[in-house]
Amino acid sequence: MLSRILVPMDDSDHAEHALEYALENHPDAEVTVLHVVGVPSMMMGDAVGLSLKDDLEEAAADRAETVFERAHEVAAERDRELETVVGIGHPARNVVDRADDYDTIVLGSHGADWNRATHRFLVGNVAETVTKRAPVPVTIVR
Template sequence: MLSRILVPMDDSEHAEHALEYALDNHPDAEITVLHVVGVPSMMMGDAVGLSLEDDINEAAAERATPVFERARKRADERDREIDTVVGIGHPARNIIDRADDYDAIILGSHGEDWTRATHRFLVGNVAETVSKRASVPVTIVR
């Protein structure tokens, strides 16, 4: 039985499906939703924007708020509670670095920018990278 599950979420529908799957199939597990901000891009957009903030952690938390609100709504619909945590930087690296603190990772098959060639080139497929490198079992949900 899984007691602690990490569910990385971005703005994608796939990520919401992953959270719903975790909530529905693991009713006794503690679920933590991770949102990573400051993703590298060709123009360094989000990463540069964060670095210009006076308080990077506060800015990251603010950017994660909409994702966490949707996650809490999904949990509330199932009469469940979730924990939330914000990561800064590369999504796959953030997920993999936290893996040892959980029994499993459940994530969506594609993120919000999965069709953009530049995103796939620079960041790679997060789900694929996590499934290959994580130290705990990984479930990928469509």
């Protein structure tokens, strides 16, 4: 029986489906939602807004708020509670680095930035990297 599940989540439908899967298929498990925000860099369009704030952790928490609100709604619809954690940096690395604290990882097959042109390069690589490097079982949900 699984007691602790990590669900990396962004604002994509695939991530929401992964959370639903974890909550519905593991009713007794403690579920933690992880949202990872990229490190500010002029080269990273997604994180440029973060570089304007003095406190990176506060900025990351602000960015994660919408994702966590939706995660709590999904959990409440199933009469469940969950924990939330904000990560800063590379998504796959954040997930793998935290994996030892969990029995399994459940993640969506594609993130919010997914489109046909960038599937393998940007987002498929997160799921692929986590699957290859995580020290615990990984479930990919479409």
